[in-house]
Amino acid sequence: MPTPPSSHQGNGLDAFATRIRQSLAEASSLTVDAILLERPRQELHGEFAFPCFRFAKAAGKNPAELASALASTLQIEDVELTAVGPFLNFSIHPSALAQVVLASTLRDDFGCAQENLTTIVEFSSPNIAKPMHVGHMRTTVIGAALSRIFQRLGHKVIRINHLGDWGSQFGKLVAAWQRWGSEEALEASPIAHLLELYVHFHKEAETDPSLAEEAKRAFQELESGEDNLTRATWKRFTELSLREFQRVYDRFGITFDYVRGESWYENQLQDVLAWLEGCGVLEEDDGAFIIDLSEEGIKTPCLVKTTHGTTLYATRDIAAAKSRWEEFHFDQMLYVVGAEQTLHFQQFKAALKKCGASWQERMEHIPFGLIRLTEGKLSTREGRVISLSEVLDRAVDLAQKAVEEKNPELADKKKVAEMVGVGAVVFHDLKHQRQKDVIFNWQEVLSFEGDTGPYLQYTHARCCSILRKAERPIPSFSAIQPELVQDGRDLFVAMGRLPQAIRDAGQKREPMILAQALLRIGAAGNAFYREHRVLGTGDEELEKARLATIDALRRTLALGLELLGVPVPEEM
Numbered sequence: 139m140p141t142p143p144s145s146h147q148g149n150g151l152d153a154f155a156t157r158i159r160q161s162l163a164e165a166s167s168l169t170v171d172a173i174l175l176e177r178p179r180q181e182l183h184g185e186f187a188f189p190c191f192r193f194a195k196a197a198g199k200n201p202a203e204l205a206s207a208l209a210s211t212l213q214i215e216d217v218e219l220t221a222v223g224p225f226l227n228f229s230i231h232p233s234a235l236a237q238v239v240l241a242s243t244l245r246d247d248f249g250c251a252q253e254n255l256t257t258i259v260e261f262s263s264p265n266i267a268k269p270m271h272v273g274h275m276r277t278t279v280i281g282a283a284l285s286r287i288f289q290r291l292g293h294k295v296i297r298i299n300h301l302g303d304w305g306s307q308f309g310k311l312v313a314a315w316q317r318w319g320s321e322e323a324l325e326a327s328p329i330a331h332l333l334e335l336y337v338h339f340h341k342e343a344e345t346d347p348s349l350a351e352e353a354k355r356a357f358q359e360l361e362s363g364e365d366n367l368t369r370a371t372w373k374r375f376t377e378l379s380l381r382e383f384q385r386v387y388d389r390f391g392i393t394f395d396y397v398r399g400e401s402w403y404e405n406q407l408q409d410v411l412a413w414l415e416g417c418g419v420l421e422e423d424d425g426a427f428i429i430d431l432s433e434e435g436i437k438t439p440c441l442v443k444t445t446h447g448t449t450l451y452a453t454r455d456i457a458a459a460k461s462r463w464e465e466f467h468f469d470q471m472l473y474v475v476g477a478e479q480t481l482h483f484q485q486f487k488a489a490l491k492k493c494g495a496s497w498q499e500r501m502e503h504i505p506f507g508l509i510r511l512t513e514g515k516l517s518t519r520e521g522r523v524i525s526l527s528e529v530l531d532r533a534v535d536l537a538q539k540a541v542e543e544k545n546p547e548l549a550d551k552k553k554v555a556e557m558v559g560v561g562a563v564v565f566h567d568l569k570h571q572r573q574k575d576v577i578f579n580w581q582e583v584l585s586f587e588g589d590t591g592p593y594l595q596y597t598h599a600r601c602c603s604i605l606r607k608a609e610r611p612i613p614s615f616s617a618i619q620p621e622l623v624q625d626g627r628d629l630f631v632a633m634g635r636l637p638q639a640i641r642d643a644g645q646k647r648e649p650m651i652l653a654q655a656l657l658r659i660g661a662a663g664n665a666f667y668r669e670h671r672v673l674g675t676g677d678e679e680l681e682k683a684r685l686a687t688i689d690a691l692r693r694t695l696a697l698g699l700e701l702l703g704v705p706v707p708e709e710m
């Protein structure tokens with residue numbers, strides 16, 4: 139009879155990897171930690187491979203000879219060993235594999251780990267008074283996925299939205315508002331109106347020098363910290379913008395622990411400048427203050443104070459990093475920000491290093507590539523940049539059409555279309571290597587076939603439908619005959635690898651690894667129900683075993699998709 143789920147089986151194929159590594163350690167002078175298993179190049183060669191080179195060197199033998207000697211002498215429970223050249227390959231017994239993976243997927247801690255780190259993930263961070271455009275999508279989606287992945291791995295995750303709500307541009311905006319602002323337009327569509335004012339300001343400022351003066355004065359009023367009209371106006375712009383951003387976050391199902399814009403660090407800026415001064419790193423340069431970074435191999439110095447005495451983006455980042463360190467003592471702090479800001483992150487990190495802040499080593503810039511639309515249009519006919527909510531609306535529209543075509547009887551089409559549209563956009567973003575540019579092609583994003591979010595959502599919904607049609611409770615683990623679940627070998631291997639994929643995705647800060655693992659599960663799952671009848675086989679025991687397999691597939695897909703931020707409808 140199958141053994142009930144126990145804790146060492148909580149992580150899929152890991153149970154076998156541990157067993158194999160222990161046996162190899164016993165048979166050699168290596169420690170378990172030094173034994174690293176690989177994935178065989180060919181699926182047929184089994185689930186794990188051990189390259190014998192290092193081991194052979196220690197034993198003074200030729201790797202191929204050692205591999206074949208080990209293959210014939212080592213005995214590992216439920217594992218078959220074969221030597222292929224210098225590699226020792228391990229193939230798990232089908233029934234043991236199916237049982238352990240099935241048991242794992244039933245556990246709440248499937249794919250969990252105990253990494254016990256405090257991880258800050260700073261992401262999204264749009265600029266107030268400007269629309270969130272497609273460019274902000276990647277930081278938002280990648281940052282949220284990494285946060286969930288780290289959480290699953292046992293980290294204490296702190297999500298921070300570092301809004302761009304401070305800087306001289308707000309002086310311009312307030313000045314523009316005082317001249318041309320319309321209460322009505324602001325109420326109707328805040329961000330659109332603020333953007334209009336900003337554009338107008340720049341146009342007028344070309345011919346009217348007094349505008350620049352007004353803007354400068356307004357920003358000085360803001361930086362004075364006094365409770366004046368300028369501050370009240372700026373505060374209102376911030377709140378109105380945030381309300382619009384929140385609608386996008388709600389659609390993505392994203393929350394933050396702290397929405398702390400750059401302005402939050404405002405009253406720490408003078409102390410930070412004093413600290414930099416005390417560290418002896420400030421240099422005066424034509425009335426401005428800079429930190430020279432040439433010793434750190436960075437040619438461009440970091441500008442921290444302008445000739446007008448105002449602070450800069452980098453000053454506020456130094457303040458934010460320092461304040462977060464003092465407050466959270468993070469083990470790692472990730473900044474999910476586009477690759478175009480690489481120099482900025484190198485600069486303020488190097489500035490902190492120069493000040494002797496050794497904790498700066500825990501800060502990491504997580505860059506990503508651009509999004510490009512195939513139609514070549516990132517802007518509308520009027521030359522306006524397409525906002526993120528417009529992208530989502532269009533995706534949901536297309537999803538609605540697809541759902542109507544596929545399943546006209548579906549009860550809550552609108553809700554499902556929202557889940558499919560948003561999920562499609564999110565998955566498409568995450569299935570690519572983070573640093574590469576993403577080409578956005580509507581048809582490909584929303585296709586129900588191929589490597590897409592809707593395809594995986596559909597596979598999940600299909601499992602739900604089979605389980606519904608069975609009209610019986612999902613068979614419990616102990617009610618299943620182990621030799622009957624082994625049919626889905628490829629599927630169990632793919633599911634059993636999920637925990638490793640989650641760990642790798644976290645370690646490499648690369649959600650793509652998880653997305654790709656899910657695509658393999660989806661493909662194996664589709665093959666499974668195509669090739670194996672689940673319902674109506676006339677064999678009661680077989681039906682129970684296959685239903686349990688389908689249930690495992692459903693759970694595993696749901697877990698992985700939720701970590702990525704892809705909603706999982708039960709019907710579509």
Ligand code: ARG
Nearest residue numbers: 263264265300301302455475
């Ligand atoms: N607000 C900036 C932008 O939209 C991104 C902020 C990135 N984070 C940071 N700590 N500098 O470009």
